[in-house]
Amino acid sequence: MQRESRGAVQSVSRAFEVLETLAEHGPLTLSRLATESGLPLSTVHRLVGSLGALGYVRVGADKRYMLAPRLIHLGERSARTLSRWAVPHLAPLVDELGETANLAMLDGDHVVYVAQVPSRHSMRMFTEVGQHVLPHCTAVGKALLAELSGAEVGSRVRRTGLPARTERTLTTLEDLDAELEKVRTRGYAVDDGEQEVGVRCVAVAVRDSVLPLAMSVSGPATRLTDEVVERAVPALRAATEALARDLSGSGRPAG
Incomplete structure (x- = not known):
């Protein structure tokens, strides 16, 4: 139970790291987002998928990720x-x-x-x-x-x-x-x-x-x-x- 709780907190923390990185640096490719956030590429890919499904991140035609209007x-x-x-x-x-x-x-x-x-x-x-x-x-x-x-x-x-x-x-x-x-x-x-x-x-x-x-x-x-x-x-x-x-x-x- 404690292990699951720690894992959930870490996931939330990493999701916010992705959002804050996008807020600070603007639209970024997946690889650049991983570099700027310091998170593994696979983790970033999973998080932007979840955040995109929730309406907080979207990807442009140029394959760069950005904050979505729902955050406004x-x-x-x-x-x-x-x-x-x-x-x-x-x-x-x-x-x-x-x-x-x-x-x-x-x-x-x-x-x-x-x-x-x-x-x-x-x-x-x-x-x-x-x-x-x-x-x-x-x-x-x-x-x-x-x-x-x-x-x-x-x-x-x-x-x-x-x-x-x-x-x-x-x-x-x-x-x-x-x-x-x-x-x-x-x-x-x-x-x-x-x-x-x-x-x-x-x-x-x-x-x-x-x-x-x-x-x-x-x-x-x-x-x-x-x-x-x-x-x-x-x-x-x-x-x-x-x-x-x-x-x-x-x-x-x-x-």
Whole structure:
């Protein structure tokens, strides 16, 4: 019985390895999929057959395998669930600091905003849930990059480059590495008009989370002063710790 249980867990683990490899590298031939996933060719052939029958993988006319649209439905449901868990932690930040609070996740080489509670001010941040941005020019992105090794950061930069969004954007790997070292030392990241002129943001990574997440507070630079940032950091740390506990199952969902 235990042997069967271990075998079932291994099969599930390998199936997810195939899905994650396809998500990371795009359409792949069977042999390339085996190489990238590190799994035996025979195992990959069996798994893509099963995943294809379930509607999660499909093969194109060029014999390359890709993720199927059915996974979009799962992703949308997952994002909505994550938002429901996050909002009770974001709302108190807005109440305390008066500015928009966001939750973002590292998704491949980009950062995607997955939850938000907007400021009550008429002039506020209008970053939309679902929006993808490059991480080097955002506080949430830098908070997440700081959790990675220098080699991983360099690999990502080689793929995406460091395009300038404003004159304040960091556009060299040397400058980005120096900034990330500051983030690691102080435990939070700041975007000072690097993504959008006149907008400031402070972010903290969600440590010990099952997902690569960061939480932020953002608003006009005229309101998000150094004094507000100083108050925001401990509030963000407390909120990220509470969210991590909820996501790990060691606490109850807030709200």
